[in-house]
Amino acid sequence: MKKTSTRLADGRELIYYDVRDDVVRDAVDRRPLDPIATASAVRTDPLLGEFVTIASHRQSRTYHPPADECPLCPSDGDRLSEIPDRSYDVAVFENRFPSLAGDAGRCEVVCFTPDHDASFADLTDERAGLVLEAWADRTAELSQLDSVRQVFCFENRGAEIGVTLGHPHGQIYGYPDVTPRTAQTLRSLAAHRERTGRNLFADVLDAELAGERVVLAGGHWVAFVPYAARWPYEVHLYPKRQVPDLLGLDEAARTEFAQIYLELLRRFDRIFGEGEPPTPYIAAWHQAPFGPLAEFDVRRDEFALHLELFTIRRTSGKLKFLAGSESGMGAFINDVPPEAAAARLREVASS
Amino acid sequence: MKKTSTRLADGRELIYYDVRDDVVRDAVDRRPLDPIATASAVRTDPLLGEFVTIASHRQSRTYHPPADECPLCPSDGDRLSEIPDRSYDVAVFENRFPSLAGDAGRCEVVCFTPDHDASFADLTDERAGLVLEAWADRTAELSQLDSVRQVFCFENRGAEIGVTLGHPHGQIYGYPDVTPRTAQTLRSLAAHRERTGRNLFADVLDAELAGERVVLAGGHWVAFVPYAARWPYEVHLYPKRQVPDLLGLDEAARTEFAQIYLELLRRFDRIFGEGEPPTPYIAAWHQAPFGPLAEFDVRRDEFALHLELFTIRRTSGKLKFLAGSESGMGAFINDVPPEAAAARLREVASS
Numbered sequence: 077m078k079k080t081s082t083r084l085a086d087g088r089e090l091i092y093y094d095v096r097d098d099v100v101r102d103a104v105d106r107r108p109l110d111p112i113a114t115a116s117a118v119r120t121d122p123l124l125g126e127f128v129t130i131a132s133h134r135q136s137r138t139y140h141p142p143a144d145e146c147p148l149c150p151s152d153g154d155r156l157s158e159i160p161d162r163s164y165d166v167a168v169f170e171n172r173f174p175s176l177a178g179d180a181g182r183c184e185v186v187c188f189t190p191d192h193d194a195s196f197a198d199l200t201d202e203r204a205g206l207v208l209e210a211w212a213d214r215t216a217e218l219s220q221l222d223s224v225r226q227v228f229c230f231e232n233r234g235a236e237i238g239v240t241l242g243h244p245h246g247q248i249y250g251y252p253d254v255t256p257r258t259a260q261t262l263r264s265l266a267a268h269r270e271r272t273g274r275n276l277f278a279d280v281l282d283a284e285l286a287g288e289r290v291v292l293a294g295g296h297w298v299a300f301v302p303y304a305a306r307w308p309y310e311v312h313l314y315p316k317r318q319v320p321d322l323l324g325l326d327e328a329a330r331t332e333f334a335q336i337y338l339e340l341l342r343r344f345d346r347i348f349g350e351g352e353p354p355t356p357y358i359a360a361w362h363q364a365p366f367g368p369l370a371e372f373d374v375r376r377d378e379f380a381l382h383l384e385l386f387t388i389r390r391t392s393g394k395l396k397f398l399a400g401s402e403s404g405m406g407a408f409i410n411d412v413p414p415e416a417a418a419a420r421l422r423e424v425a426s427s
Numbered sequence: 428m429k430k431t432s433t434r435l436a437d438g439r440e441l442i443y444y445d446v447r448d449d450v451v452r453d454a455v456d457r458r459p460l461d462p463i464a465t466a467s468a469v470r471t472d473p474l475l476g477e478f479v480t481i482a483s484h485r486q487s488r489t490y491h492p493p494a495d496e497c498p499l500c501p502s503d504g505d506r507l508s509e510i511p512d513r514s515y516d517v518a519v520f521e522n523r524f525p526s527l528a529g530d531a532g533r534c535e536v537v538c539f540t541p542d543h544d545a546s547f548a549d550l551t552d553e554r555a556g557l558v559l560e561a562w563a564d565r566t567a568e569l570s571q572l573d574s575v576r577q578v579f580c581f582e583n584r585g586a587e588i589g590v591t592l593g594h595p596h597g598q599i600y601g602y603p604d605v606t607p608r609t610a611q612t613l614r615s616l617a618a619h620r621e622r623t624g625r626n627l628f629a630d631v632l633d634a635e636l637a638g639e640r641v642v643l644a645g646g647h648w649v650a651f652v653p654y655a656a657r658w659p660y661e662v663h664l665y666p667k668r669q670v671p672d673l674l675g676l677d678e679a680a681r682t683e684f685a686q687i688y689l690e691l692l693r694r695f696d697r698i699f700g701e702g703e704p705p706t707p708y709i710a711a712w713h714q715a716p717f718g719p720l721a722e723f724d725v726r727r728d729e730f731a732l733h734l735e736l737f738t739i740r741r742t743s744g745k746l747k748f749l750a751g752s753e754s755g756m757g758a759f760i761n762d763v764p765p766e767a768a769a770a771r772l773r774e775v776a777s778s
Contacts, residue, residue: 119655122619122631123612128655128759132767175752175760230751238748249752256757261474268473280473304470304479360755384755397589398749400581401526401600404711404735406607408479409526416483 077209084158085109088170093210095165095202103151103160114177118252126256131175141241148187148243164190165203166210168248175249179223182250186210186229192243195354196231197341204334207246211361212322214248219366224250226258226365229322234356236395237388246359254365254372261362262372265379277380281314289418291343292425296329297336301418306408307386308396309347309355309417311340314382320364321381339426340385346424348392356395357387428560435509436460439521444561446516446553454502454511463523467531469603477607482526492592499538499594515541516554517561519599526600530574533601537561537580543594546705547582548692555685558597562712563673565599570717575601577609577716580673585707587746588739597710605716605723612713613723616730628731632665640769642694643776647680648687652769657759658737659747660698660706660768662691665733671715672732690777691736697775699743707746708738 080092080101086109092101116131141147147158159167167187174183188196188207199207211229218227231246232239254262268276284290284300291311292299299313313336315329325333344355364379390396390411401407431443431452437460443452467482492498498509510518518538525534539547539558550558562580569578582597583590605613619627635641635651642662643650650664664687666680676684695706715730741747741762752758 121653121655121657122627123615124608125611125615125618126757126759128657128761130655130761130764132762132764228752228756230755232750237750238746239750247751249756249758251756251758257475258756260476260757264474264476267476276473302472304472306472306479358751358754360751362755386754395589398754399583399588399590400598400709400711401579403709403737403749404581404713405579405600405602405609406477406611407600407602408477410479410481411483413481413483 077206079213082160084160084169086111086172088172090159090167090169091210091214092161092164093166093168093206093213095206101161101164103162105156105160107156112172114174116175116177116180118180124256127253129175129180131177133173143192143242146192146241146243148185148241148245149192150190158185159187159190166206168210168214171247176251179252181223181252182218182221184214184218184248184250186214186246186248188231188244188246195233195244195341196246196359197338197345198244199334199338201334201338204338205330208322208325208330208333211248212325215322215363218248218250221250223252225253225367226251226255227321227363228255229361229363231357231359233359234354236356237358254369258362258365259372262369262374262379266373269374269378275318275378275380277314277318277378277382281318281380289414291418291421292336292339294332294336296332299336299340301414301421303414305386305410305412305414305417307388308390308410308412309344309421310384310386310414311421312382312384313337313340314380318380320376320379322361322363324381337383340421342426343421343424344385344387347387347420348389352392355387355389357385359383359385428557430564433511435511435520437462437523439523441510441518441520442561442565443512443515444517444519444557444564446557452512452515454513456507456511458507465525465528467526467528469531475607478604480526480531482528484524494543494593497543497592497594499536499592499596500543501541509536510538510541517557519561519565522598527602530603532574532603533569533572535565535569535599535601537565537597537599539582539595539597546584546595546692547597547710548689548696549595550685550689552685552689555689556681559673559676559681559684562599563676566673566714569599569601572601574603576604576718577602577606578672578714579606580712580714582708582710584710585705587707588709590707605720609713609716610723613720613725613730617724620725620729626669626729626731628665628669628729628733632667632669632731635663640765642769642772643687643690645683645687647683650687650691652765652772654765656737656761656763656765656768658739659741659761659763660695660772661735661737661765662772663733663735664688664691665731669731671727671730673712673714675732688734691772693777694772694775695736695738698738698771699740703743706738706740708736710734710736 078094085105171183215227228249289301364376429445436456522534566578579600640652
């Protein structure tokens with residue numbers, strides 16, 4: 077794997093990750109870009125004790141551009157994009173319209189492939205493995221920033237969940253603080269250890285491995301629909317050897333990841349049968365925050381890296397909306413029993 | 428106000444609330460309805476400590492029926508709906524496809540008006556006041572059920588947030604336990620009292636009243652955009668005299684409510700300018716749970732009844748989606764500064 081760091085015309089970082097060690101990435105960004113003023117501010121909600129980011133500079137961000145103006149395709153002659161080179165394997169750059177910026181963190185875009193019409197599930201094992209290397213490398217880099225306490229690698233896929241660029245890509249958010257969801261998990265970890273002396277993640281994994289909701293298991297990874305799934309089809313993917321973040325994965329787990337994850341994504345596209353458009357999904361890496369976690373009474377290595385993959389489609393042509401109960405009260409209603417979701421995800425395995 | 432309780436053909440409760448005391452509601456449900464098997468189950472997510480309801484009987488629920496088959500219009504000749512009478516003012520009935528049922532709580536539908544094409548904002552002050560009476564009465568009734576610990580009155584408005592029936596209506600959920608969102612607020616209340624000796628809601632209200640985000644204030648109610656708003660346009664409406672639930676409102680507050688709330692809803696429909704379709708919104712009443720709250724170290728009367736009204740539209744034709752950051756990490760990004768939202772909501776006041 078070769079890594080090449082450079083800068084875009086407005087000073088933002090761009091990093092190429094290539095499979096081959098002999099590629100040269102020296103193309104220069106020829107666009108006349110003005111620096112963008114960003115003004116993210118973090119505010120804490122007093123009733124919930126959770127932070128909310130106010131990012132008022134984003135309303136004018138790029139919105140469903142035509143394919144021939146895609147900012148994530150490689151540049152080609154006079155068609156200049158966010159990637160100055162005429163090709164790339166995986167490219168990561170700072171978002172021009174970041175939700176988090178300055179003291180409030182950092183946002184990056186990860187281009188999974190130069191092929192505009194592909195999706196993550198179309199990648200080869202080798203290229204999917206390269207994306208994993210990029211995620212791990214960015215996690216290491218962002219963890220060094222004073223403005224970043226937690227690194228979140230994720231992919232939103234599908235216009236149904238608000239994706240405004242069709243080109244296959246994901247994002248990385250570096251948050252200035254522990255996110256509300258992770259903070260809650262850390263408190264559960266501490267409470268469980270206090271009560272039982274054991275690790276909550278290990279207990280959950282043991283219970284799921286012995287149950288009826290396992291979807292797929294390899295030598296190093298296991299995927300299951302969780303007992304209390306919130307989403308119609310939701311899968312949690314854990315390395316069998318508990319590690320706090322992507323940096324902790326050993327070579328064997330890294331190698332096997334691609335085949336397991338690609339198989340899961342391909343099954344997701346088959347859940348609703350032939351002729352159904354690609355399944356919209358969110359894929360979210362949960363990693364331990366960086367720095368001491370004494371305020372939660374837990375250590376970093378008590379956390380278990382895992383990926384949560386879920387769709388908002390509940391049946392052919394119908395979406396699960398977060399309406400009053402979910403958005404108002406945080407009380408999720410799921411119409412698909414987790415055991416049925418797991419059975420379906422086993423049924424649509426590749427032959 | 429007159430209240431008439433009856434039963435539908437499958438045994439579900441139906442309650443009419445009428446302005447006039449002399450109306451007679453004795454129409455019989457003539458539909459051949461089979462009882463519906465409901466199988467809601469509540470499961471607790473071990474990592475977050477929150478309950479999720481699995482409601483597998485709901486996938487076949489009514490989905491965007493044509494207007495002439497609307498189940499919420501009054502019955503008319505051979506067109507039989509959920510409301511056997513040929514007219515009504517406000518009608519409440521048990522949902523035929525409940526998310527919560529049996530030990531897992533209860534779900535009711537509130538029809539705001541017999542006029543299929545109206546919306547809540549079109550109601551007269553008198554009729555809006557009648558809806559408030561119905562909400563308060565249902566809160567009292569549901570609080571008596573062993574299966575209900577918290578009563579949530581709300582309205583989802585607009586297909587954009589998943590509303591599948593166009594007829595103006597809201598819902599009431601009786602949850603079997605304190606909802607995740609309310610539990611979090613109760614913990615904040617206890618922590619704030621411990622730290623300061625004061626009531627968190629009172630402190631928030633004092634701060635907002637002195638600030639620049641007040642949208643509308645009457646003698647008995649005040650509406651503001653909260654400091655850390657999660658949604659592009661979000662308003663919190665509090666009675667000035669703190670009460671734990673709708674039952675605590677006095678006559679003066681009940682009378683003034685209609686004019687304040689209707690004005691807020693009408694402003695919501697004007698946020699995005701002329702020619703824009705009606706604003707999708709969620710309106711959510713936050714009430715204290717019933718029964719002792721010793722597990723949270725708070726008393727019921729420390730809670731402050733309020734309504735949260737918000738839209739997912741962020742600008743003309745564009746929605747705020749809950750994607751990776753919100754759904755994965757609970758970290759909200761809001762593109763509209765709360766001060767700008769408040770200014771806009773003052774600007775579109777009725778002349």
